[in-house]
Amino acid sequence: MKMHKFSYLCPHSVAEACAYLARYGKQAKIMAGGTDLIIKLRDAGPELRDVAYVIDISFLDELKMIRETSGHIIVGALTTHEEMADSPVIRGYLPSLAQACSLVGSPQIRNRGTLGGNIINASPAADTVPVLLSLDASLSVTSLAGEETVGMGDIFQQPYRTKIKPEELLTKIIIPKPPAGCKMVFEKLARRNSLAISRMNVAVLIKTDQEGRVSLARIVPGSVTPLPQRFYGAEEILIGKQPDAGLLHRVGEAAAGEMIRQSGVRSSTAYKKPVLHNLVVRAVEKALGVRKVNE
Amino acid sequence: MVVNGHDVQVSVAPNARLLDVLREELDLTGTKEGCGIGECGACTVILEGKPVNACLVLAGSAQGKHIQTVEGLTGQEELHVLQKSFLKKSAVQCGFCTPGMLMSAKALLDQVPRPTEEEVKRAVSGNLCRCTGYKQIVEAILDAAQDDGKNPS
Numbered sequence: 217m218k219m220h221k222f223s224y225l226c227p228h229s230v231a232e233a234c235a236y237l238a239r240y241g242k243q244a245k246i247m248a249g250g251t252d253l254i255i256k257l258r259d260a261g262p263e264l265r266d267v268a269y270v271i272d273i274s275f276l277d278e279l280k281m282i283r284e285t286s287g288h289i290i291v292g293a294l295t296t297h298e299e300m301a302d303s304p305v306i307r308g309y310l311p312s313l314a315q316a317c318s319l320v321g322s323p324q325i326r327n328r329g330t331l332g333g334n335i336i337n338a339s340p341a342a343d344t345v346p347v348l349l350s351l352d353a354s355l356s357v358t359s360l361a362g363e364e365t366v367g368m369g370d371i372f373q374q375p376y377r378t379k380i381k382p383e384e385l386l387t388k389i390i391i392p393k394p395p396a397g398c399k400m401v402f403e404k405l406a407r408r409n410s411l412a413i414s415r416m417n418v419a420v421l422i423k424t425d426q427e428g429r430v431s432l433a434r435i436v437p438g439s440v441t442p443l444p445q446r447f448y449g450a451e452e453i454l455i456g457k458q459p460d461a462g463l464l465h466r467v468g469e470a471a472a473g474e475m476i477r478q479s480g481v482r483s484s485t486a487y488k489k490p491v492l493h494n495l496v497v498r499a500v501e502k503a504l505g506v507r508k509v510n511e
Numbered sequence: 512m513v514v515n516g517h518d519v520q521v522s523v524a525p526n527a528r529l530l531d532v533l534r535e536e537l538d539l540t541g542t543k544e545g546c547g548i549g550e551c552g553a554c555t556v557i558l559e560g561k562p563v564n565a566c567l568v569l570a571g572s573a574q575g576k577h578i579q580t581v582e583g584l585t586g587q588e589e590l591h592v593l594q595k596s597f598l599k600k601s602a603v604q605c606g607f608c609t610p611g612m613l614m615s616a617k618a619l620l621d622q623v624p625r626p627t628e629e630e631v632k633r634a635v636s637g638n639l640c641r642c643t644g645y646k647q648i649v650e651a652i653l654d655a656a657q658d659d660g661k662n663p664s
């Protein structure tokens with residue numbers, strides 16, 4: 217086993233971590249839970265050639281919290297997936313996020329892997345990212361220059377790379393409390409029920425008015441486009457309508473079509489097209505209450 | 512760090528993993544390396560009360576923390592109730608997954624003394640076994656949980 221060689225740094229405050237980042241920039245990698253980074257370090261690939269420092273931020277207790285304000289849920293970047301899945305606040309206000317976190321990896325991975333790490337690792341197959349996009353989350357990013365807020369939709373550059381700069385540290389995820397009456401669903405498709413990466417997933421958030429017409433719709437498939445994003449075309453089909461099977465069919469078609477438009481026609485397209493169609497329809501049906509959540 | 516109740520101090524390379532510290536520095540070879548990438552659970556230990564893959568924890572991250580390995584399941588000569596149940600229910604074949612399975616099970620029973628079958632399955636959902644087909648392992652953990660309930664000590 218080859219393990220990349222590096223110096224180990226262990227800051228005990230966010231300020232200290234930012235000072236290290238300012239000093240070492242691209243020569244340093246931040247380690248939160250380590251469940252993605254250590255695998256890369258073990259591979260010791262060429263992309264690590266310039267990496268001489270690992271900054272262990274796992275002792276920064278100030279980044280471990282789930283806080284509720286009148287309008288938002290604020291989650292520290294070091295909150296683990298297991299803490300998210302177990303939190304009464306997250307389960308109560310953001311059930312699809314608790315659900316997504318509960319499906320990451322395995323219990324062992326969920327006890328170390330963090331929400332911040334899942335975002336920054338920027339895998340196209342990340343489980344929490346589509347949900348955070350469906351919730352219109354923002355990120356609080358800190359450096360020696362101060363703190364900045366950036367929308368989730370604006371941070372991805374390319375697969376496995378965010379626009380976060382080398383001297384910056386993700387500290388908080390800020391999630392507006394969804395309007396009352398919103399229903400949210402997360403569906404994951406994977407080879408197994410556990411220890412499995414999403415082959416496809418989708419996060420959906422829907423609100424209907426008193427007549428049953430859709431007033432709010434957010435549809436975010438994951439693992440099907442290079443960058444995760446809301447599928448506005450599919451969402452617009454629902455707005456103002458009372459959904460029936462025909463309408464949902466068009467939503468599924470729109471989602472599958474958008475996937476193909478962005479990712480191109482591949483050998484897997486014949487399989488993925490109907491599967492994404494059905495996955496999106498299934499998630500929307502669950503959000504509308506016409507399909508049982510446990511199916 | 513504190514390993515199985517004992518204070519230990521080791522000096523290791525910056526890139527050493529907790530798994531390396533346990534096996535190479537402390538001679539606690541009960542914890543196994545099955546894959547090295549967190550996908551099999553053979554290296555499961557209990558860190559601050561929670562099951563984790565020791566192959567994915569850098570030694571530095573374990574500073575000052577409490578760690579329990581399979582060797583720490585019992586202080587005396589006698590086997591832990593989980594180990595007895597595993598033997599009773601034929602839940603051990605090659606034995607390679609067993610320490611990890613025991614630690615995931617121990618972590619569960621520490622939090623949930625009388626788990627349901629679903630809770631047991633979820634608790635070991637990060638532990639792969641190539642021999643048994645899992646049925647005997649799940650039965651052993653449920654059996655141990657019943658035993659714990661009968662004889663609290």
